[in-house]
Amino acid sequence: MDGRMVSAVGKIGRVVVIRLTPGTDLLEGIQAACEKYQIRNGVIISAIGSLDGVRFCNVEPLPEKKCGYGYGRVLSLDETIELTGAGGVICSDASGNINLHIHLSMSDKNGKAYGGHLVEGTKVLMTADIVLGEIEDISMLRELDPDMDVYLLSPQQK
Numbered sequence: 125m126d127g128r129m130v131s132a133v134g135k136i137g138r139v140v141v142i143r144l145t146p147g148t149d150l151l152e153g154i155q156a157a158c159e160k161y162q163i164r165n166g167v168i169i170s171a172i173g174s175l176d177g178v179r180f181c182n183v184e185p186l187p188e189k190k191c192g193y194g195y196g197r198v199l200s201l202d203e204t205i206e207l208t209g210a211g212g213v214i215c216s217d218a219s220g221n222i223n224l225h226i227h228l229s230m231s232d233k234n235g236k237a238y239g240g241h242l243v244e245g246t247k248v249l250m251t252a253d254i255v256l257g258e259i260e261d262i263s264m265l266r267e268l269d270p271d272m273d274v275y276l277l278s279p280q281q282k
Contacts, residue, residue: 132279134261139169144252150175150207151244154254155224164216165264166257168226171210173252177202180228180240190273195241204249205230210242213277214256215266223266225277 140161144153158166177200184196212226226242263280 166214174249179245
């Protein structure tokens with residue numbers, strides 16, 4: 125660890141482009157693509173499309189956590205939503221399981237903007253066009269930080 129930063133250096137390897145079809149759960153679809161192409165260390169380069177409702181959460185005070193914060197209640201928008209962008213990291217846990225951390229930017233039919241951490245239950249309306257980038261030379265671990273009591277990215281040099 126360098127002072128206040130945990131870091132590693134790598135490069136973008138393979139790029140995988142996917143289109144998720146109507147009714148597909150957005151999180152499950154990205155997870156399935158990562159499993160199909162064995163991407164355990166990567167980044168979401170781009171994601172746009174339309175959603176048939178969305179489920180997400182945001183950080184809020186959680187007194188039971190050591191750091192006092194975490195992802196809390198799930199918020200739902202039960203209407204058509206424009207996915208204006210998404211970003212995130214494709215990590216793995218200590219057992220080698222793929223672990224996604226994705227945030228969305230979106231807007232409703234009136235242009236009102238929303239954003240937050242993607243959770244299961246968000247369905248594709250017409251399409252979701254996603255570009256994934258595999259990162260080489262870095263292990264993108266997502267581990268429980270015992271000092272904060274939350275799961276955090278812990279990139280390590282391979």
